Each structure stands twice: as structure tokens, then as C-alpha cells.
Amino acid sequence: MKKIFATAVLIASCIASSAHAAAPRGWFITGSAQNDFETGTEASTRVPKSTSAYLRAKSESNGFATLMQTIDAAAYKGKRVRLSGYLRTKDAGKGALWMRVDDTDKKSVAFDNMDDRAQQGDKPWQSFDVVLDVPDNARDIAFGVLLQNKGEVWADGLKFEVVGKDVPLTGGAHPLSPAPVNLGFVE
Template identity: 50%
Template sequence: MIKRSTIALVALLLAGQAQAGELPKGWFTSGSAPESYDFGVRPGDRHPGGRNAYIRAQAQARGFATLMQTIDAQTYRGKRLRLSGYLRTRDVLSAALWMRIDSATQRGAAFDNMGPRALHGDTQWKRYEIVLDVPPNAQAIAFGFLLEGRGEVAADDFRLEEVGKDIPVTGMAQPIFPTAPANLDFSQ
């Protein structure tokens, strides 16, 4: 005789498998090797009734993969934006939130992929955020979460919102260039 709890568990597992490979509406895959990763949504385990998106490395995964969106920047020009979301990892080499703002002349006019703050190994659900200034000439805002190498990252409850200038920027500082060339004859 099969117990009712066993039937419920099997049904839950099959429901999760049925959704494997289904991308969340509005999101797409990219990266240096997205073919080395599986993407999907499944019943959520962070809060009841929700769904989580995930990226899972296949055996011998190479490069990185991301689940992402790209939106028009016009509405956000001259503003400060915060991308926040919850991530959980299992045996990952590296996982992170990321956001990039492109102008008509520069890809990555503002950028943060949590470089030194990236997640490694196993982590529990935790909220992370990225804050960037959107230049007045911004054309597009790309954002998402990524996985590099082995393991799995799950994501939940993302938000993209305008914040005040009192919230510090997390992204890489724009380089300061000299105003004139130096030592062109190599004498120094």
C-alpha cells in the first residue's frame, strides 16, 4: 500500500520536472556557453505558492550562462536604479546578480556583476542588490543572474526600482583618463 504522503511527494517531483526547461515569461538565456546549462522554473521553496527560476550546470559545463532581460533605458535616464533579488546556490563555482547599462556609444557605460561579492559553494536564500546610475545617453539596461562553472543557482522575487542618490552605487567606477598624452618618447 502506498502512503498518501508518498503520492503527494511524487506528484510534487513530477510537477517540478514538467516545468524543467520552461523559461519565465520575459526572460531569455545568454552567456559565453548557454548550451552547457539547463534553465527553468519550478515550484518555489522560498515562500509557499511561489516559483523560482534556476540555472543548473550540465556535466562538464564550460563558460557561463545567464537568465536575463534587456529593456529600453529612456524611462530611467539620469536616475539611480537598484536591481535586487534573492539567490540560493548549491555547489557553485560562481553565481551572481548582474546589471549593465549601455549607451549609444559604449557597452557597459555602467556595470556590476558582483565581481568580488559573487557567491561560491552552498548558500541559503539571501537578498542581494546592485545599484547603478543611468547616464543621460543610456539606450538599454540589461540585467539578470548568472552561473559560471558547476552547480545550480536559484532566483526569486527580483525588483528593478529607482532609488535616491543617498543609496550608494555598487558598480565599477568609471576610469579617469589623463587629459593629455605622457612620455611619448619613452625617456622616463
């Protein structure tokens, strides 16, 4: 009996050491329902001997959570930046990468949360990009991984980099019209 108990304790400690239920250093969890979700890291199933981060719904939620960080935009003003990486989902409401650029008035000036291309349900590892321009009046850049409603999302191999203007922008980065357009729907 003692041998079985000792074996069980050893197995439990190995499992506990392979998954850490806390935000990785430099990241934090937030969102409209952050308490309905948990985050952590575990051994990657995409690349041997590497680590993935995850967001997991504790139960079905009406909100979302994000594992994120915010950086100073000073080094990126006037440039185009890309957040890229791999995502995998299990029973996900929506799992996605996202990025937002805020100006000095704390107003969002560029945003993409992959709403029109988020992963739903069970999806294997796939590569995704979010690309935004950082205007000269930018103050900060926030980015991360989000999970909405239910399930799990894993992120791996994230990169944040400056890219050329030849790289197409993704959602939410289109310029605003200076005045209302086609209010009569004739075009």
C-alpha cells in the same frame, strides 16, 4: 503491476508540473556556454506558494550562462536603479545577480556582475543588490542571474526599481579617469 505503473505515472506528472525546464516568459538564456546549462522555474523553497527561477549546469563547464532580459533605458535616464533579490546556490562556481547599462553606441557605461561578492559553493537564501546610475545617453539596461562553471543557482523575489542617490553604487559604476594615473607606482 498496473496500479504501481499508474502511481508512478501520477508521481512523475506531479514532479513535472512543479518544475518547468524553460525560460520564464520575458526572460532568455544566453552566455559564453549557454548550451552547458539549463533554466526553468520551480516552487520556491524561500516563500511558500511562490516560484523561483534556476540555472543549472548540466556538467562542469569553462563558461557561464545567464537568465536575463534587456529593457529600454528611456524611463530611467539620469536616475539610479537597483536590481535586488534573493539567491541560493548549490555547488556553484559563481552565482550572482548582474546588471549592465549600454549607451547609444552599444558601449557599456555601467556594469556590476557581483564578481567580488558572488555566491560560491552551497549557500542558503541571501538578499543581494546591484545598483547603477543610468546616464542621459543610455540606450538599454540588461540584467539577470548568472551561473559560472558548475552547480546551481536559484533566484527569487527579484525587484527592479529607481532609488535615491543616497543608495550607494555597487561595483563597476565608478567614473573613468580622463588620463593614466600613477604609472610609476610611487603613490
